[in-house]
Amino acid sequence: MRRLLLLAPLFLLAAGCGVVRSSEEEATDAAREVATRAGKLLRSQRPRTAEEIGRSATGIDGVEVLRVTGTSTHDGDGVDVTVRTSGSAYNEWFDVQEIVVRRCFAVRVSPQSRWGRLPAT
Template sequence: MRRYVIPLVVLLAAGCGQVGRSPEKIAAADARKAAERAGDRVHDSRVRPARDVGHRAADLDGVEVMRVTGVSTAGDGVRLVLRTSGTAPDGGWFATSTITVRRCFEMRFSTTTEWQHYGTRQVACPSGGPLTFKPWPKAPEIPFERLRKALPRVPKGGGADEAKVRAAVASLRLDPAIRREFATEGDVVGVALIVRPYGSDAFDCVLARVAPGRTSVWTPPRMQRMAGEGGCSAGNAVDPLPPPH
């Protein structure tokens, strides 16, 4: 008799959370969790236009954006209706198949919305298909290798000439969206080529340091490229920040 006790306990433990709940309700709860995980990915304390909030949600796998209301995440914020799928075993402990349901959930995002507190509630799915969004604007690429080849080399004991460095950068015919900064300190000239991708918290930038005996070109770590960190500046090219810990 004892040999049947352990399997029975295991079965009871596995099924106790499902007692009284239909497979459809369990699948709907799974869909809600998927929507809330999507909310965690969309959540942001920055002010963003409503279309960008919807676009970010639409980029997530398994998430369809059915409705976007509001102007931006400032003030009253933006409300999204997301459609997600959930699955559950169909038939109890010994189920050999699963059911899948699709449900819609309304969620609110604003600059004051707390993490994982989106006021999620299930709503009727709007009629029609999910919303579509245009591709994100592309930022111009900074020509790292072309810059490295174009910059002058200064022999040891000499001094870098900012005018020559500026002329080398001008020869690249950079996209106007790429900002250029120059700084001179002693015999060293620093260069920063900077662009901020649309909607990004970090800049794209390439730094160059033209000094006697060595010309260096590099991209700072992402942490230093965040707004306010000063990593994407000609000053950082002249006197580089230490690597982040």
């Protein structure tokens, strides 16, 4: 018990300095991974209309399509898809239960899109 009391201030110092990430941050990262996966699935060199992209995006598990802008993947900047995803995390040190967040991200689909680029929040 005495050792635990001695380690408590070190743990609090580490948590206060940002060494320990919050469950909300980890859950947000999990939601971002879903949006990144969606961007990878939607990416193609074949020209597609915004309608085709939107329809494809609605079929991706864990993705809710909020808005599709642009006309075609090969016109202008391509097609922007605003999606809402969710992520969860649990840290037994801080949380009584699992933390679940819903976040929105913008995913650009065009031939110039970099593979694996993180979606904008």
